Amino acid sequence: MRRNFTRGMLCLFIISACSGGSGGGGAPNGNNTDNNAAAPQGNSTLPSGHWVTGYYPSYQQTVMPPSEIDFASMTHLIHWPVLPKPDGSLDTVSVDFTPAHSADVVSRAHAAGVKVLLGVGGDKDSGATAGFQGATKPENRATFINNIVSLMQTRGYDGVDINWEVITPADDPSVIALFQELRQALDKISPRPLLTMPPTTGGDSRPDLVAKFQGQLDQINIQTYVMSGAYDDWVTWFNSPLENGDATFPCCADQRLPSVSDEVKRFTKAGIPASKIGIGIQFGAFVWAGGTGTDTGGATKPRQAWKTPPTVTLASYTDVVKNFLGAPGFSKSFDPVARVPYLSRDSANNADDRFISYDDEQAIQEKVTYVRNQGLGGLFVFELSGDYLPAQPAGQRHPLIEVVK
Numbered sequence: 001m002r003r004n005f006t007r008g009m010l011c012l013f014i015i016s017a018c019s020g021g022s023g024g025g026g027a028p029n030g031n032n033t034d035n036n037a038a039a040p041q042g043n044s045t046l047p048s049g050h051w052v053t054g055y056y057p058s059y060q061q062t063v064m065p066p067s068e069i070d071f072a073s074m075t076h077l078i079h080w081p082v083l084p085k086p087d088g089s090l091d092t093v094s095v096d097f098t099p100a101h102s103a104d105v106v107s108r109a110h111a112a113g114v115k116v117l118l119g120v121g122g123d124k125d126s127g128a129t130a131g132f133q134g135a136t137k138p139e140n141r142a143t144f145i146n147n148i149v150s151l152m153q154t155r156g157y158d159g160v161d162i163n164w165e166v167i168t169p170a171d172d173p174s175v176i177a178l179f180q181e182l183r184q185a186l187d188k189i190s191p192r193p194l195l196t197m198p199p200t201t202g203g204d205s206r207p208d209l210v211a212k213f214q215g216q217l218d219q220i221n222i223q224t225y226v227m228s229g230a231y232d233d234w235v236t237w238f239n240s241p242l243e244n245g246d247a248t249f250p251c252c253a254d255q256r257l258p259s260v261s262d263e264v265k266r267f268t269k270a271g272i273p274a275s276k277i278g279i280g281i282q283f284g285a286f287v288w289a290g291g292t293g294t295d296t297g298g299a300t301k302p303r304q305a306w307k308t309p310p311t312v313t314l315a316s317y318t319d320v321v322k323n324f325l326g327a328p329g330f331s332k333s334f335d336p337v338a339r340v341p342y343l344s345r346d347s348a349n350n351a352d353d354r355f356i357s358y359d360d361e362q363a364i365q366e367k368v369t370y371v372r373n374q375g376l377g378g379l380f381v382f383e384l385s386g387d388y389l390p391a392q393p394a395g396q397r398h399p400l401i402e403v404v405k
Helices: 099-111 128-135 138-154 169-186 207-216 260-269 317-323 361-374 399-404
Strands: 051-057 076-084 115-122 159-164 194-197 219-222 252-256 277-282 284-289 311-316 331-335 340-345 354-358 378-382
Touching (some): 076 194, 099 115, 128 169, 159 169, 219 260, 340 361, 378 399
Parallel strands (some): 051 378, 076 115, 115 159
Antiparallel strands (some): 340 354
């Protein structure tokens, strides 16, 4: 059976190191402080009426300091992650989420007219899933919400982003109660803080659940990336394909390969307005390496079945520029169906074969056009240090976010 492609790659990949694997199953395999700290609201959309929201991880602040953020390219920034603990308290220490870092990020964002949100949560491996499950129990939930609101106000943020991944049906009552009660708490504050969520995609995704509390949310930013992996009964496929061209899995003609477009349709079909939905662009790449039994030996291009599975690892876009683009043996193609590029290397030794899926400037333009044509609310970037090229001159250090702008 093919594996669910969902990872919800808002994972806590310290120094950009995160496995490409994903969950299983599926068809083929504090105190509410006063309001004096409320910050300026800035611009909520671009002149086009859309938002661009960028995730900035606290654990990347030594790699790319706040002074290097291109605030002119976005409307919102999510400073992330604070981790929930089962007792309803918040962990800011293990992820280096310091008051000084918050002050630096928030002051720079507000100076640029950008709203900045407090990001709470992460993937299952970070402990966030278990943290949310404990923190939202009836006996802990009020304390948990109070701590979130207190931290948001104390540090001057304009809202909260809740990233709860791997939501099971047993969690549904707690999830709904969290968003309803957190929204009620935020509505007591003026100016009104934002509340956003980045739902996962694929088999672990729950559009039907999100639809039940979508009225509490200002943005629903779908994690439309990490949409492939070397799972059983799969083929080589893209990290964030815009379309799939009706391609299906080799085993099952009724099971389509994942795509951004199909995921958006799932959320709108559940009753969520397109204008409230954003799609994700990852400043990263999936590097498929080796394997046996494809038509070229190892993994070198999309839509290949294998005998021995390739390995799949994550790299940043910066890594792609430094190590793969223009490197000996690599050729670049743009897939006219998926609307994304890939790099290919077919070596004499299968172990040296490579298929690298990522988003470049052309892919971003395709997704911006899709957002406009489908009447979506905007898009978001995960994460902002992924295209950082510090050796380049000022104005050329963020090639991808420049294209978004």
